[in-house]
Amino acid sequence: MKYFWVFTVLTIIWVVGYGGARAEVSTGMATTQSVDEDSIEDGDVLCFSDGKIGKCSGEYRVDMYGVFSESPAMALADSGLERGKLMLNSGRVGVKVSAENGAVKKGDFVTSSKQAGIAEKATKSGNVLGVALEDYNGENIGKIAVQVDIRQAIISTSARDNLLETLKMGLLAPSLTPLASLRYILAILVVVITFVLGFMYFGKVARTGVEAMGRNPLASRIIAMGVVFNLSLTVAIMGGGLLVGYVILII
Known part of the structure; x- marks a missing residue:
């Protein structure tokens, strides 16, 4: 029993002394x-x-x-x-x-x-x-x-704040390290190119759909469904561009 108490006291001293010093x-x-x-x-x-x-x-x-x-x-x-x-x-x-x-x-x-x-x-x-x-x-x-x-x-937790902060930090790219600058530049380029191509594609599809409905009114429902499908595809492509840009920032 005597040795047990000696061992306990020594253990406490080690934990408080050595363990506390080690934490510093x-x-x-x-x-x-x-x-x-x-x-x-x-x-x-x-x-x-x-x-x-x-x-x-x-x-x-x-x-x-x-x-x-x-x-x-x-x-x-x-x-x-x-x-x-x-x-x-x-x-x-x-x-x-x-x-x-x-x-x-x-x-x-x-x-x-x-x-x-x-x-x-x-x-x-x-x-x-x-x-x-x-x-x-x-x-x-x-x-x-x-x-x-x-x-x-x-x-930031909201998409709006994330986008604003990303653009703000992108403007600071020249003052960051080369690797950080490259990440922000690539992320901004990916997002901008994705949105530009998405709007161009949707504009072309919408114009073609309107012309097709004018030539063939009986098939207007099917044509409208095609336009909606292409709109959904465009939104998905834009979302993919945002995701790729976000991944570039966090890797």
Whole structure:
């Protein structure tokens, strides 16, 4: 019985001590980058702008670069780099977060915010930092684990909002990475070409149907059914174009 209690106490100490310390350690490979701010703290979201790295200030920043971490699991440190700080741009890391834009739930996308270096819940499509691995709904600035994967994300739930956000982000393509720019350009081209061809095809079929009904009024019902069928086919083709464009955005 005595040994049982000793084992139990040692187990609790290991879980609280080692397990808690481990939760603070990031995963992924950190690299040393020259940061142009002195007030950088563990968990700050950083952006690369005008050739300098500093705290992100502004929502859905397309120049998000990574997160400063004081305790990465692995690091390629460069001790000779002036003003060097360890940064991660992929993997699990503790990130400073605010609930100003709504409570953060596990699985939510998080992005940069108006508060310098602080992340917040992403509520619309745009550039995101990654996915929250913990809930947060505090009044002050807190820190949660985030699976960092900086990319564009489609978040809006309505088709109208998705379309508007896609067009808006497409206009930002020159400021995105080459791969992200290519995805948006291809998606816009696919959607535009599909709609143009669909309207051209339907216009041709409708005109031909009207002419046919004029020449043969007795077969007008059959001709009208053919026009309706072609209209349905056109709508299906347009929907297919939208689906292809959406797939291009999310791959």
